[in-house]
Amino acid sequence: MKKYALIGENITYSFSHIVHQEIARLADIKLRYDILSVAPKAFVGAVNRLKQGYDGFNITKPYKLDILPFLSQNHSKTQAVNTVKVLGGELIGYNTDGLGFMRSLEYNNIDIDGDCLILGAGGAARTLAYELDKVCNVFIYNRTKQKVFDIINDLKLKNTCWTDLKSLKPKVIINCTTLGLNDEMCLPDEANLQNTQVFYDTIYNPPLTPMLKLAQKLGKTAVNGMGMLFFQALEAQKIWNNINLNQEQISEALENICDKVK
Structure with missing residues (x-):
């Protein structure tokens, strides 16, 4: 089973795991998605663990620029990175927020x-x-x-x-x-x-x-921001697993996600 995560500071409120699991369900794939809330002093160690044990990860506040020195490649046009693919022991950065x-x-x-x-x-x-x-x-x-x-x-x-x-x-x-x-x-x-x-x-x-x-x-x-969260997650899954959802699936996913987080 592939493993993904979100890394940020004070992010226990995040619904990202629910969003990614719903996208995976509709795409008929199995994955694990963790929420990693880490303090700045623990950031470097957390990135190393992600690099060694995960297939990719998302990044949120306040680390979207702090991740840059760890990347082998950065495809983000704005420098800020919210999505990382782990490939052959290297970290490749993207931004799907826009x-x-x-x-x-x-x-x-x-x-x-x-x-x-x-x-x-x-x-x-x-x-x-x-x-x-x-x-x-x-x-x-x-x-x-x-x-x-x-x-x-x-x-x-x-x-x-x-x-x-x-x-x-x-x-x-x-x-x-x-x-x-x-x-x-x-x-x-x-x-x-x-x-x-x-x-x-x-x-x-x-x-x-x-x-x-x-x-x-x-x-x-x-x-x-729920729509933005969903669509940036969908773009991340496209990078990681080449997932695409049709309009009907997108509407179903958003409806299910909103029901789960009420």
């Missing part, structure tokens, strides 16, 4: 036809900015400006800039911070929601963060 995000927009019938505000400047923000920069104006709000400038310069983004939120009236707001995991509001007080139609939170547990509750109260579109 495609997972874009497919989740399509699945939820969301068209990007206005300015997008991204909250945060971590690995997820980096990848989403890269994808959105191709189709709209992107504004990133983060307390540390330099992290935003690093994203723009590293990825050579042409339609992305840092914002202090003054005069900005975004059509779409995307939370890429961890604020919301413990019922915190991620929206800064100075955010202008006058034109905002879509509130997207990359957090999926809890399914309704304070930002999404506000969106529902305002009668706007509220989307959590």
